[in-house]
Amino acid sequence: MTADLLTHVLRQGDRALVLSHRLAQWITHAPTLEEDVALANISLDLLGQARHLFTYAGEIEGKGHDEDHFAYWRDAAEFRNPLLVEQPNGDFAVTIARQVFHDQAALLYWESMTESTDATLAALAARARNETAFHLQHSAGWLIRLGDGTDESQRRAQAGVDAMWPFTLELLGADDEGALRADGLIGGSIETAWRAAVAGTLLEAGLRTPTEAHQRAGGIHGTHSEHLEPLLEEMQQLARAHPGASW
């Protein structure tokens, strides 16, 4: 059970860290200064969630590892984030589509986790749920603006949705967490609620919900796309050049 819980917490922490990192890559490149501020803000919230989750992972694991150990000293194959969040930023529409899919899943996840029998996760969920509600307001608001904006923005928004759709099934829960569910540590499936909510957003944006195309998965089991390794290499390079140093 401890091993299952550790895996679950790392899946969530890695998801938050990797997406935080992707959003940070937008800073100084965003379409407006307001978006530089907004994307940095969401990136910071996710980073904060990741830090809490990694600290808790260290406690569960019991080997004295701190938050930085999990971020800087594991290789790609040890990361357990879903493939969606490691996908490159693409244009603003790709980033927004990725974010809507993620935020909707994260919101449902954290809402369910407020009732977790794990007190640490339940406490974190209470805060993360509120943060995520704001993130979804931002991302869904943009998807609707892009979908209902100009011809070009609608075309790009649909292309973003189509490009990110194959990575969505993996967001909706793992197939190996039955024991955690049975003990009330995590909640039930979010799939039905996610599909309904995302279909509603896409409808409002005037965008087509993709039909069940070929789905890609594996990140939550450590099998990643080619995009995670370069991301980690950049992130970890300096820390790994100075083992044992404190900053």
Place this chain on the structure above:
Amino acid sequence: MNQAHFDALIEADERIEPDDWMPDDYRNALVRQIAQHAHSEIIGMQPEGEWITRAPSLRRKAILTAKVQDEAGHGLYLYGAAESLGTPRSELLDRLHTKTQKYSSIFNYPTPEWADIGAIGWLVDGAAIMNQVPLCRCSYGPYGRAMVRICKEESFHQRQGYQIMLSLSQGTPEQQAMAQRALDRWWWPSIMMFGPPDSDSPNTGRSMAWGIKRFTNDELRQNFVDATVPQAELLGLTPPDNALVWNAERGHYDFGEPDWDEFARMVRGEGEIPDVRIGVRRAAHDEGDWVRKAAAAYAGKRDARSAA
């Protein structure tokens, strides 16, 4: 009448507000100064932003992200203050992108090592605070009020930068050497941030009379050196100036003459970095064009729907 009212407000050290009459020269001098300040904030995001993805701990990554985010926010307040003088943000960004307006040349120095992030916070933000605190009393209300908020945030940044330097200087020999290299790189550029010597600063007299500027370049430079040298000592680091010595008679540090030829080259925008900085800005702006158009089109449709 208008001129007399303006002169009386300046004389009484009161604020000029957007709707008050003001001389064209005053308005133009302010737009120029506020725009250059705003441009400096958003260009200054780049050398530091490059390190967010490489920060060596999650705590440092969070602090640096928040700092760069603050700088974008400062850009927003300042462009807002300039707009209140009748010049829209889009126009000022065009002037930045076409290099017809400048930003602080301090951001044309490279940041090859993590310690540069510490040195920028400690020295560059420290110098910026010295320059900017007097601007909180600027005669133009919106600028002065924006500066109050900006200075509060800058002083956090300065402390955070110093903390980076402190961690490095108490760290491994490699980290200590990295900290000294960063001080060597950033000392003189920071000293030059106060601008040319008073004897060679054509706008100072008028800006002081109008209450846009409160201290001369050389006065601020001396304050900076006096405040910073003891901080360097505390870090066990040595500023790269052989002439630096405490002068008990003056009650100030004496220090060497900066390389004003280098300053002039930097102000002229020589070297490769200015093109990189403007290139990044222009690319962000150009690639964001369809997004801004989409937002405008959506807002138009929504207004039309709610009017119907």
